[in-house]
Amino acid sequence: MEPHDGSTSPGRVYQLIRPRMGTRNVLVPAGSRRGALAGISLITRSKAAALAAQWGLYYATAVLGTRFVPGERVNWEPPGGGARWDALTTCLGPFDDLALYERPQASRTGLAALLLREGRPVGFLKLREEPAELDREHRAMVALTDARPETFRVPRVLDRGSTDGWHWMLIEAMPPRPAAPARRIVLPRVLADIQRCLEPLLPRARDVPVHWRPMHGDLTPWNLRRCGRGLPWLIDWEDAAWAPPGADQVYYAVTSAAVLGRSSVAPSEPEHVEAARFWLDRMTARSGDDHDAPLTARLITELRSRINPPASR
Template identity: 60%
Template sequence: MTTSGHAFVRPRAGGNILVPTGSRRGALAGVSLLTRSRTPAVTAQWLLFGAVAVAGPRVIPGTRVGGEPPGGAALWQALSSRVGPFDGLALYERPQGSRTGVAAVLLHRGRPAGFLKVRDEPDTLDREVRALSAFPGGQAAGFRVPKVLDRDETHGSHWMLIEAMPPRPARPLRGTVLAVLVAQIQRRLAVVVPRPPGTPDHWLPMHGDLTVWNLRRCGAGLPWLIDWEDARWAPPGADRVYYEATHTAVFGRPPASRELTGPAEAVLFWTRQVERRPAADRDAPFNARLRAALRAMCPAA
């Protein structure tokens, strides 16, 4: 892979996405990285996707940027010889300034060859590898997860390569039966996620980032459940509480328009987690809405 002279556009509607402009297929893969949840935003993404399919990347509104991908030329040159052939990137930068790392759809002749996550430390990637090992072949009852293709360290950076989702806009899954989904997550993860010493006996495994933007339908077939880096043990109800609170923060209402409630221990667990997030992060306004949703779930927590 050539590690210099890359051309990207940073869409106005997605400040943490860099869409490659070298090919129409690559640009479509980049536009698909935009994570939209509200219906008008998903519709706008599909309109942009269709415009790029017809007229190419020049129609994407945003800032044109160029140069080397994050991490430097040496890292990407080494990765190109390690993970297999790729000739382009669609980049995803984490919106939280407190969470370092970058991710990219690796492109080969404009088509996705895998989704690469690069981190400074190994812990979150090791956690995700363990969690995904609970789903052989990437399959579960009612949903699918990305298959792990490779995991290693290169030039001091830790990385994992997983299966890429289809290069088309995805939408949140409607009508999710959380109880069934969470029960399966707990059962599968209990086998592969170690229980840390001192963990309360009644705590259960959780996905750790169960949200409307991580549980998505992308074309035909089963929906995808992605981003397992935070899989760990937590109070009962933690995944459900976080899903419902983030849903409220995004849409202004809980799922299925029912009363927003949650077990006090799980609500307090997430309240403390969210309060530790830096106020300077790009998603600070969302975190403020999330704290309000958590308070509404259990005011005494």
């Protein structure tokens, strides 16, 4: 497949594989070994056994090629038709293949794709019909890059724009190899870094309670990832906002407990009950048709246990 150069090519089709791993919301290129490796790296596994399986798939693909990748082979056509897609690719610069990341929540629409050229990542694309999420994330990531957090790194924004009714942002891609949760972190330092960097830039509506603090909004083991040496990567800033004190801490605790089977951080403090209720309201509003509905059910159980802890014997 030739690199995209803005020429009109209606009906453009990508040959992809949906690996049978996890929630199966990642699709990898079928025609490129190196591209498939980059796509496999988008799968976010957290448990040790699941990470080992991901690395096994990664190494087997590196040796045997894409024919080894187990999963459904699909032909994917970009939304909106060939002309609209070509108008977008003209803005993005040359790439010749992609790996898709489907958002696990049905209520959250849009497209996310790792753009590849000769199998190497050139950027991670986020595409939305409405600009609000990208506006929040763009503002947060630019400010965080300038603020230089001490405990994590943030992907750089490479480009941002609107094309033919689409709103998009292209960001730096993480290294194309599986990443693991950043287990050995000092969470209070990470939380302090987040609040220090976000507080000067987040718009504060009049109805936001005065005691609320800035939050990342999706602080989880799969968004705080270590990929090789150096600081861990903290990604997905679309939900950066004001929230009850301890909101990020509570969410990190309950997602760690739900995914890893036990909490990898200290339990929430009694003063964080407001934050737990805040998250419980959000979790119960999610659709039961989401890819991650089983995870949502476990999160609801964890949150309720923090709001109404079992009586001690």
